[in-house]
Amino acid sequence: MSNASIKHLASHTLILLLASTSLSQTALAQSAVPGSSTVLEPIVLESGQKTTTGWSDGVMDRMAGGVTLVQADSWQGTVAPTLSDVLAGVPGVVVQDFFGANDQPRIQIRGSGLQQNPVERGILMLHDGLPINRADGSYIVGLANPSTAQGVEVYRGYMANRLGATVLGGAMNFMSPPIVGAPGVEITTGGGSFGQVGGTARANFGDESLGASIYADATRRDGFRDYNSSERVSFGGSFVAELSDVMTTRVFFDYTDLGFDVAGPINKTALDRDPSQVSAGPVIVGGVATNPGPNVLRDKPRRDATQLMLGSRTTIDLGEHRIDLGLGYTHTDDSFRFPVSAGIRETVGGDLTGMARYSYAPDGFGKLPLFETSALYTIGSADRRYYLNEAGTRGSLFGENDLDASTLSLHAGFNIPVADGWTVSPAISYAHASRRNTDNYSSATRPTIAYNPMNPTVRLPNGAIAATDTSYDRSYTAWSPSLGVTFEPSTDHIFFAAMSRSFEPPTHDDLLANINGTPNSSPGRPAPANPSLPSNAFITPALEAQTATTLEGGWRGQTGSVNWDLTTYYSWIDNELLSLRDATGASIGAINADRTRHFGIELGLSANLTDRMTGRVAYTFQDFRFVDDPLRDDNYLAGAPRHIVNLALAYQATDDWTISTSLKWVPDETPVDNMNTLWADPYAVVDLKTEYRINDKLSIFGEITNLFDEKYASSTLVVDQATAGQAAYIPGDGRGFYAGLRSRF
Numbered sequence: 138m139s140n141a142s143i144k145h146l147a148s149h150t151l152i153l154l155l156a157s158t159s160l161s162q163t164a165l166a167q168s169a170v171p172g173s174s175t176v177l178e179p180i181v182l183e184s185g186q187k188t189t190t191g192w193s194d195g196v197m198d199r200m201a202g203g204v205t206l207v208q209a210d211s212w213q214g215t216v217a218p219t220l221s222d223v224l225a226g227v228p229g230v231v232v233q234d235f236f237g238a239n240d241q242p243r244i245q246i247r248g249s250g251l252q253q254n255p256v257e258r259g260i261l262m263l264h265d266g267l268p269i270n271r272a273d274g275s276y277i278v279g280l281a282n283p284s285t286a287q288g289v290e291v292y293r294g295y296m297a298n299r300l301g302a303t304v305l306g307g308a309m310n311f312m313s314p315p316i317v318g319a320p321g322v323e324i325t326t327g328g329g330s331f332g333q334v335g336g337t338a339r340a341n342f343g344d345e346s347l348g349a350s351i352y353a354d355a356t357r358r359d360g361f362r363d364y365n366s367s368e369r370v371s372f373g374g375s376f377v378a379e380l381s382d383v384m385t386t387r388v389f390f391d392y393t394d395l396g397f398d399v400a401g402p403i404n405k406t407a408l409d410r411d412p413s414q415v416s417a418g419p420v421i422v423g424g425v426a427t428n429p430g431p432n433v434l435r436d437k438p439r440r441d442a443t444q445l446m447l448g449s450r451t452t453i454d455l456g457e458h459r460i461d462l463g464l465g466y467t468h469t470d471d472s473f474r475f476p477v478s479a480g481i482r483e484t485v486g487g488d489l490t491g492m493a494r495y496s497y498a499p500d501g502f503g504k505l506p507l508f509e510t511s512a513l514y515t516i517g518s519a520d521r522r523y524y525l526n527e528a529g530t531r532g533s534l535f536g537e538n539d540l541d542a543s544t545l546s547l548h549a550g551f552n553i554p555v556a557d558g559w560t561v562s563p564a565i566s567y568a569h570a571s572r573r574n575t576d577n578y579s580s581a582t583r584p585t586i587a588y589n590p591m592n593p594t595v596r597l598p599n600g601a602i603a604a605t606d607t608s609y610d611r612s613y614t615a616w617s618p619s620l621g622v623t624f625e626p627s628t629d630h631i632f633f634a635a636m637s638r639s640f641e642p643p644t645h646d647d648l649l650a651n652i653n654g655t656p657n658s659s660p661g662r663p664a665p666a667n668p669s670l671p672s673n674a675f676i677t678p679a680l681e682a683q684t685a686t687t688l689e690g691g692w693r694g695q696t697g698s699v700n701w702d703l704t705t706y707y708s709w710i711d712n713e714l715l716s717l718r719d720a721t722g723a724s725i726g727a728i729n730a731d732r733t734r735h736f737g738i739e740l741g742l743s744a745n746l747t748d749r750m751t752g753r754v755a756y757t758f759q760d761f762r763f764v765d766d767p768l769r770d771d772n773y774l775a776g777a778p779r780h781i782v783n784l785a786l787a788y789q790a791t792d793d794w795t796i797s798t799s800l801k802w803v804p805d806e807t808p809v810d811n812m813n814t815l816w817a818d819p820y821a822v823v824d825l826k827t828e829y830r831i832n833d834k835l836s837i838f839g840e841i842t843n844l845f846d847e848k849y850a851s852s853t854l855v856v857d858q859a860t861a862g863q864a865a866y867i868p869g870d871g872r873g874f875y876a877g878l879r880s881r882f
Contacts, residue, residue, distance in 0.1 A: 211226060224244075232244045277471060332357075348376075399475075448463065463492035469484070494509070508549075562620070565616065737760065809855070809865050
């Protein structure tokens with residue numbers, strides 16, 4: 138699809154979005170659950186006062202699987218909250234920070250997309266129920282902005298099938314605040330260490346029949362490390378019209394401009410000595426390269442991305458029948474300057490999404506609908522170009538592709554009461570995905586560059602390799618049945634068990650990859666000193682879709698002030714998609730592992746410890762392994778910590794003053810490579826936070842992060858075979874001090 142076709146598609150989408158306002162959902166936050174209505178009631182911005190949530194009319198907590206709703210009060214009082222801040226209390230969701238701000242943390246659920254660097258698939262990311270993901274399933278994680286959300290719905294595993302997810306991990310829905318019932322202006326601003334400053338402003342107008350909301354959010358920081366700046370600006374708004382007792386429409390738009398330096402990994406010695414430094418590339422000692430890794434100072438890796446999202450959600454509530462219709466369009470412009478080994482990847486394209494959901498719940502039936510069905514179809518196209526990275530500047534073109542994709546997801550399921558307290562939930566999902574790449578590169582050769590490994594600022598003679606066609610046309614289809622059972626012996630306890638299938642097709646980033654680069658040479662030049670060595674710059678592996686069978690069970694309950702949510706699962710996975718890198722961190726393409734298995738435990742626990750103190754624990758256990766792999770035996774999959782503990786305590790010192798502390802503890806080593814030869818050390822990081830309400834309109838807050846100034850790797854590269862001195866560790870921030878204020882009028 139050409140750029141002209143993309144613009145034509147965008148113009149028609151805008152017309153359809155505006156036309157859809159003639160239909161009409163209650164003017165509250167947009168749940169992604171079929172059959173749900175009221176989701177989030179307005180937040181009362183008073184220190185020490187809990188927000189109330191009517192989440193999905195009790196639908197989510199009665200599902201036979203792992204689901205969580207995160208409320209905005211859990212991250213209020215944080216300057217420029219990150220995904221790590223927002224999801225810390227969600228068991229089963231693992232966020233490993235990369236560079237400390239709005240960048241590209243590794244986020245995964247149940248190991249889906251675990252081994253991508255950066256992670257660009259494995260979760261369906263939604264904004265008010267419509268996808269942020271592109272049509273091939275990929276997404277830019279830094280575009281998900283919790284500062285502008287009032288709640289996040291998390292659906293783990295097959296729970297996301299009903300939303301159109303075609304992944305093992307699940308889905309997340311970032312919900313905008315309601316408009317009606319929360320008029321006025323709200324402003325939050327703050328700043329602190331590492332040159333960080335940011336602010337969010339929102340204004341709501343209207344009444345029950347007509348409402349509007351606009352917002353703006355901006356953050357920037359210099360960063361903890363030497364090359365670590367980042368900035369994000371976003372603004373948007375929504376319009377809600379309740380035209381009758383049964384129909385409501387919400388039209389919204391969102392624009393985000395994201396940019397950040399990619400500080401990259403360093404080796405273990407550098408991490409222990411000075412975690413703020415960046416890698417300067419391999420050092421030749423006695424003719425042998427030591428400390429393999431990227432030359433960040435020379436190559437200046439960075440990502441700059443913008444995305445415009447237009448969406449419309451219309452709900453028709455007929456009592457027993459509820460219909461939800463959605464239409465969305467995203468335009469994404471993504472420029473990613475990798476180190477010289479991969480070059481500069483520029484992708485510009487648009488994606489159109491259509492969504493329909495229906496549920497039937499007879500009067501007096503209960504919280505779950507008797508029948509629910511949904512359809513999600515996304516189609517998109519992007520122009521992609523590859524350029525050489527010449528010391529941080531754009532060099533010669535060496536690749537050009539037109540990437541087309543479409544994904545259709547259909548789902549239907551029942552929730553059938555079979556006895557007192559017992560419900561059986563059979564369901565079936567169908568997915569069809571197409572991935573087509575047309576190679577538009579017209580030259581007979583692809584240029585290459587290289588630097589002298591002995592003196593990496595000195596260029597070697599340019600080279601060229603034969604250009605081979607990288608075009609492909611792939612399609613993937615699967616049926617994914619599931620069967621869930623819930624038992625509710627009382628209103629305070631729900632037990633569930635389920636067996637399900639999942640299906641995850643590869644993205645274009647899996648199917649088309651740079652190869653044969655080094656820290657001192659571009660793709661297609663594996664030997665820097667030999668510019669004429671025949672080689673390939675790209676690989677297009679014939680990948681299969683990843684499939685899995687998962688057995689899970691759990692217990693959600695409450696006794697007095699103690700609440701818990703426990704889920705355990707075991708997945709048998711065929712053809713797991715792994716994106717591999719060599720000992721220098723350079724890409725060697727994606728493969729399908731033959732067989733792997735993922736076992737995990739997800740436990741959330743909260744309690745009122747005293748009249749003034751509350752506590753929360755989120756524990757995640759992950760045991761992800763190869764199964765009889767001819768190279769990797771039964772090794773652990775790289776990149777997955779086995780134990781993650783997030784603990785939070787909050788103390789209400791007075792009616793106006795709150796003090797809280799949190800702990801993130803990874804008590805065991807984490808494998809860096811699939812061969813299990815290199816490991817990241819355990820760590821524990823403690824944060825302190827306080828908030829004081831001056832009056833009904835103004836509150837101030839402060840925070841100390843990494844209180845004990847721990848030197849640790851918050852994440853690592855994920856490689857297949859590592860070496861001892863490899864630059865593979867991504868340092869977490871040192872101690873930081875932050876303060877801010879929040880006002881409402």
